[in-house]
Amino acid sequence: MTTPTPRTPTPTPSDTDDTRRLRHAMVDAMATDGIRPDVVEAFRAEPRHVYLPRFVRRVEAAPGTWETRVFTPEHPDWAREVYTDQLLVTATMFGDDGPPLSSSTVPSLMAAMLDALAVEPGMRVLEVGAGTGYNAGLLARLTGDTNVTTIDIEPDVATAARHALTTAGHPGVRVVHTDGSHPPAGPRSVDRLIATCGVDHVPPAWLAAVRPGGRLVVPVGTGVASLTVDEHGHAEGPFLATPAYFMSLRTTAGTNTIPYPGDPTGPLEPCAMPLAAWHDDDLRFAVALALPASDLGQRDLPDALTLWTTDGSVATIHADGTCRQSGPRHLAHELADIHHDFDNAGRPGRRHHRLRIDPHGHHTATFTPTP
Structure with a gap:
């Protein structure tokens, strides 16, 4: 398992009139029509910059020439970049130019997922993929700090998320370093589960952790499924309309490659x-x-x-x-x-697809014709 390059922690400035102004401008620019008001207000209140003391971006320095730039509070554009509706890479493998290991999701996509999760105050929420801790901070505003558990397989990522959540005023959020495919949750012990990492198959342990009537919001393939659990342990629901390209769930089992069997031998x-x-x-x-x-x-x-x-x-x-x-x-x-x-079927988009999962983990995907 590859871990992020150790770094000296970067001090994070406190919330100021300038960061609050930028935060409100970001929310105003996001497509929030139809999003629950409490979710929108959580974004207005939660300081994203606390979770992003350091990140990297690939930028076009000249036509056809790309370079990696590091942003910290000392950079003049740091706060403006933080409060732009965009994905920001916070940890990489093999140095700053390497493949991304952890990131802060595009806020408008986060808002759509939190809206679909339909969290109410007092609900127990499990998040798989702590990342920066920002999403857990938003969840804490919706349901209360002590009702949120967030987990991550990378120890340095979990440690940084824990520090950021405490700095942002959420010391009660539980941050656990563990394999996301086997979360620290008993059967039917949570009301909501949200994943910020992509999967092709929803792990059975995720489904088993959610009570009947509870909900999972999970990136599957290149979409996000919003699934409700019934009393028999099945989960079913639609996909959100928006595309979603999350980094894949990493587990202690590693990633298995599929060996190439050789060129096909059948007739043309x-x-x-x-x-x-x-x-x-x-x-x-x-x-x-x-x-x-x-x-x-x-x-x-x-x-x-x-x-x-x-x-x-x-x-x-x-x-x-x-x-x-x-x-x-x-x-x-x-x-x-x-x-x-x-x-x-009229080339249906993501919102016309549905997913059903049985208690044994068998997935059935269907789509309905478009008008």
């Missing part, structure tokens, strides 16, 4: 799935629900797409409308069937 044949359709975001979302990325290897080239699965099935779709495939599954045909159903 016509393919009903045009290669260009693969780049349609709404179709890719539907495909990700049917063929989760954790179960699927992928190589995407300008003139061909190759997919493979753990059972040795492999298919290559070519730009000229042909394909080759081999193995137990005919992956090119499966993809063509999804494309056919998707087109016939």
Whole structure:
């Protein structure tokens, strides 16, 4: 497991008239129509800058030239960047230019997820993915500090989140360093669960932790599912309309790669799935629900797409409308069937999709035709 590069803590300025002005301007600029008033007020009150004493951004320094810039309170644009409706990377692997390890989510997406979570005062909330602690601080304003538990697999991230929450006035929020796939929550012990990391399959332990009538808001694929748990332990609900590209859940088990079984050996044949359709975001979302990325290897080239699965099935779709495939599954045909159903349903967006999960963790995704 890779951990962030240790850094000297950066002192964080207190809330000032200037940061309050910038915070209110950010909220005013966010699309908050239809968002619960208590959620909007939480964003107006919670000081995001306390959770972001240091972050990095890739910026275009000159046409075609990109560089990584580090922002701390000493940077003249630090507060303005903090209070812009954007994602900010707070921890990276292998130095500041490395892949992101932790971040602060786009505030408008956070607001949509918190609205869907429908937290009421006094509800017990479990958050998977503490990140900076900012989302836990917002949750604390909605339900009370001592009702919020947030967890993270990275010890340095959890420590920084705990410090930021205390600085922001939420010392009662419980921050736990642990594997997010096995949260410290007993069966049916929480009213709400929210994840700030992406999954292809909702871990059974998450579902089991939520009481009947409770709710989970979880990034699945490239969308966010809002699921209500029934008395039999099933969870079902729609996806939010907005796309969501979260960093994947990391576990102590690590990430398993799917070995490439070799090029397909079947005959060259016509393919009903045009290669260009693969780049349609709404179709890719539907495909990700049917063929989760954790179960699927992928190589995407300008003139061909190759997919493979753990059972040795492999298919290559070519730009000229042909394909080759081999193995137990005919992956090119499966993809063509999804494309056919998707087109016939009027190319439904995320909000037309629903997800149902049974107590054993079996996922069933469906979509309804668009008008």
